[in-house]
Amino acid sequence: MLTANQIRQQFLDFFRSKGHQIVPSAPIVVKNDPTLLFTNAGMNQFKDYFLGNKVAAHTRVADTQKCLRVSGKHNDLEEVGVDTYHHTMFEMLGNWSFGDYFKKEAIEWSWELLTEIYQIPKDRLYVTVFEGDAKENLPKDEEAYNFWKQHVAEERILLGNKKDNFWEMGDTGPCGPCSEVHVDCRPDSERAAVDGKTLVNADHPQVIEIWNNVFMQFNRLKDGSLQPLPAKHVDTGMGLERLVRVIQGKTSNYDTDLFTTTIAKTEQITGAKYGNTDAKEDVAFRVIADHIRAIAFTIADGQLPSNTGAGYVIRRILRRAVRYYFTYLNYKQPLLHQLMPGLAEQFREVFPELHQQLDFVAKVVKEEEDAFLRTLEKGLKRLDEAFANVQNATISGPVAFELYDTYGFPIDLTRLIAQENNLKVDEAGFEKEMQQQKDRSRAATALDTDDWVIIKADQPSKFVGYDSLEAKATVIKYRKVKAKGKESYQLVLDQTPFYAESGGQIGDSGSLILDSKRVEIFDTKKENDLIIHFAEEIPADLSGSFLASVNVDRRRHTTVHHSATHLLHAALREVLGTHVAQKGSLVNEEHLRFDFSHFAKMTDEEIEKVEAIVNQKIRENVPVVIKEMSKDEAVKMGAMALFGEKYGDVVRVVVMDPSYSIELCGGTHVGNTGELGFFKIKSEGAVAAGVRRIEAVSGKAAEVYINEHIQLLSNVRTQLKNPKDLSKGVESLIQENASLKKQLEALESKILHGMQRELLDKGISFHMPAPDSAMGLFIGEIVQVNSADGLKKLSFDLSKAVDNAIVVLCADIAGKASVAIAIADKVVAEKGLDAGKLIKEKVAPLIKGGGGGQKTLATAGGQDVAQLQHVIDAIKAAL
Structure with missing residues (x-):
């Protein structure tokens, strides 16, 4: 039986024999396309070729592309694990023609590969062709139909509607009719009973x-109309997971060698068994085997789990996997990180980035698992509280959403636990809360983009900004965009000196000038490989040749910081070890921010060593040599490539002393390291699991930073009356302050003790709630204290002094309302009173604030000091 690796290689070898260039997968994380978070189709990296924004170096290409479908139009997440063939991360095998061959060859070669190379029986295959769409004035794809007739019996050629046989990447963009091949994997007995063509596109798990x-x-334009592309292209896609399943004769993708190793390892670790009678356990095994791939390869490509954007999607997938092994496999400790070594080895040859970063990825995943497992426990406690306060045996929508939003609980986990307690969940209320959050998020990030207005025949744009900060340029096209209610414009030039934001370096600003016409450019970004200039206003007439001029000072200071990151990166590897790899950066005119893989806080000595090495290289005034070559040549000479970056056939190599720093980089750089002047690290800290961040300055920004600190020291010296030894002067001040603080605390303690006696005397006896109507002591006063901590301590001490006390103390502390409620343990135990609940329900709304705490002690703070007596009266009335 062919292995998955052999099947993948046969595909690539076949198309190599047909004149295709084999290219590597693009990163799964998309960086320069505002319409995508992740690569969700094989065509994403070739989008500019289809639109005519860029000319392809090779007109025939084949590859295997890492894809992720968990958000937006292409979202398979909820089907993953439930059925046998949907996945989050999957491999898309593809062959591409950019203005070369078209339907005839694409159809002929797909049939040849499937039936002759892979030897899939022809009587198990069906093909579909676009039937046309009258509303869009699109005819039936007769051309594809006729080509298929040369290979396939007509009864096996089926017509498909626009939904199934007209492919679109999104609401706008490249699209066209498509022709699919379907395979019937059912046993012969079932095939004889039911004609397979009736099951095509009918969600049958075996067809x-x-x-x-x-x-x-x-x-596809914004108004929905279709515009012919400059040239016709072929974009094919074949999911490796499904292909392997068919060739290996399996009924499930998860029974192929792409997943069985992970499933077997999960069985070994958890003690559970896959394929038994428990369907939920089997779903858990499949979810884990699928999700671990999505998690591993996105992190390896540079996307760390986080609370926003693409990072939140990865965290969501990870937590979904944790929930499945926690609930259904009864495994209560981190599991996913233990599966990483086997996964890295499995894909070592085709996607080596995971194997190269195995320790880093595994540690990031383990820390995420640890954090969510702790959150699971907290969330379960919150559920216990919800169970105690349910109405109509239902967990409310807001509570279910709080569990999702605050504790990371998927709604199905909340539902499961509720069912175990004979409760249900208000899922309509949950969906309402979820939709409100989505609407808020969409409103904050919505970008409304008009179609391009073509001024000059559409053509590729050329960047000339490495050599010049000015250039004669004409506007090729422009469009209007609206974000957060504000309109602006995006322009594309035939050539531009403006650097577009990438590689951590911010985009240039500047202006386009023609006589009285002037366009201020406030930013420059990339959309795929297209350089887009942002302007708040443009003149009515954009024809003619403009002088494109970059803001020189901003570019110069930014360039200094970019070159400094290269020196910093090399110094970190020298001081901390070669495991250090760049995980992100920000380079602008004010400072640099550099994220790198490392699992410990840097010591002061390590920071000093790094600074010393960088400044030594600056003093050596090392020439910065920039060369262009193939990526293979660059790697051979020792150049460092960044994980998650997509590099072309020709790369730019920046050398700062061949024995010190060689990196692939498309950014702008100084001519000699001496131009950096001086380098200083401002801070070092953690930003994510296994990732540290350094913020630093160089050049003019370093001079400003040092001068500010010298001035600060001078001011401190003056305030301390110019001591000979400034350090000793500060130390003496600290000691004096600590001594005075102790004296103050002792005095406050005496005052509070005296207040305690007075308040006990003022206490009011009252009858507790039925049934026994025992006596309680209510103490409610507005007191004079200096801090919220003092108020809290006084309340606590009073509740401990009398075993039937209920204490409500209020204070005006620096113009803010402060409230503390303390209830004796015995009263809480016997009467079920809850200080935290009283604070939230009775106190916080009155003082226009918030608070919380335990059943025996809770506090609140708010804006409305005038309501403090009302607080006491309200609690008294409630009791």
């Missing part, structure tokens, strides 16, 4: 799409 030939002919 599945295996290949899609997309014929790129159109560009």
Whole structure:
């Protein structure tokens, strides 16, 4: 039986024999396309070729592409694990033609590969062709239909509607009719009973799409109309997971060698067994085997789990996997990180980035698992509280959403636990809360983009900003965009000196000048490989040749900081070890921020060593040599490439002393390291699991930073009346302050003790709630204290002094309302009173603030001091 690795290689070898250049997968994390968080289709990295923004170096290409579908239009998350063929991360095998061959060859070669190389029986295959769409004035794809007739019996050629046979990447962009190949994997007995063509595109688990030939002919505009593309292209995709399943004769993708190793390791670790009678356990095994791939490869490509954007998607997938092994496999400790070594070894040859970063990725995943497992326990306690206060045997929508939003609980986990307690969940209320959050998020990030207005025949744009900060340029096209209610414009030039934000370096600003016409450019970014200039206003007439001029000072100071990051990176590897790898950066005119893999806080000595090495290289005035070569040549000479970056056939290599720093980099750099002047680290700290961050300054910014600190020291010296030894003067001041603080605390303690006696005398006896109507002591006063901590301590001490006390103390502390409620343990135990609940329900709304705490002691703070007596009266009335 062929292995998955052999099947993948046969695909690449076949198309190599047809004149295709084999190219590497693009990173799974998308950086220069505002319409995507992740690569969700094989065509993403070739989008500019389809739009005509860039000319392809090779007109025939084949690859295997890492893809992720968990958000947006292409979202398979909820089906993953439940069925046998959907995945989050999957491999898309593809062959591409950029203005070269079209339908005839694409159809012929797909049939040849499937039936002759892979030897899939022809009587198990069906093909679909676009039937046309009258509303869009699109005819039936007769061309594809006729080509298929040369290979396939007509009864096996099926017509498909726009939903199934017209491929679109999104609401706008390249699109066209497509022709799919479906395979019937059912046993012969079932095939004889029911005709397979009736099950095509009917979600049958054993009659599945295996290949899609997309014929790129159109560009979908914002108004929904279709515009012919400059050239016709072929975009094909075949999911490796499904292909391997068919060739290996399995009924499930998860029974192939792409997943069985991970499933077997999960069995070994957890003690649970896959394929037994427990369907939920099996779903858990499949979810884990799928999700671990998405988690591992996105982190390896540079996307760390976080609370926003793409990082939140990865955290969500990870937590979904944790929930499955925690609940269904009854495994209560981190599991996913233990599966990483086997996964890295499995993909070592095709996607080596995971194996190269195995320790880092595993540690990041383990820390995420540890954090969520702790959160699970907290969330379960919150659920216990919710169970005690349910109405109509239902967990409310807001509580379910709080569990999701605050504790990371998926709604299905909340539902499961509720069912175990004979309760249900208000899922409509949950969905309402979820939709409100989505609407808020969408409103904050929504970008409304008009179609491009073409001024000059559309053509690739050229960057000339390495050699010049000015250039004659014409506007090729522009469009209007609206974000957060504000309109601006995006322009594309035929050539530009403006550096577009990438590699951590911010985009240039400047202006376009033509006589009385002037366009101020406030930012420059990339959309895929297209350089886009941002302007708040533009003149009515954009024809003619402009002088494109970059803000020289801003670019110069930014360039200094970019070169400094290269020296810093090399110094960190020298001091901390070669495990250090860049994990992100920000380079602007004010400072640099450099994120790197390392699992310990840097010591003061390590920071000093790094600074000393960088400043030594600056004093040596090392020439900065920039060369262009193939990536293979660059790697051979020792150049460092960044994980998660997509590099072209020709790369730019920046050398600062061949024995010290060689990196692939598209950013701008100084001519000699001496131009950096001086380098100083401002701070070092953690930003994520296994990732540290250094903020530093160089050049003019370093001079400003040092002068500010010298002035600060001078001011301190003056305030301390110019001691000979400033350090001793500060130390003496600290000691004096500590001594005075102790004296103050002792005095406050005496005052509070005296207040305690007075308040006990003022206490009011009252009858507790039924049934026994025991006597309680209510103490409610507005007191004079200096701190919220003092108020809290006084309340606590009073509740401990009398075993039937209920204490409500209020204070005006620096113009803010402060309240503390303390209830004796015995009263809480026997009467079920809850200080935290009283604070939230009775106190916080009155004082226009918030608070909380335990049943025996809780506090609140707020804006409305005038309501303090009302607080006491309200609690008294409630009791």
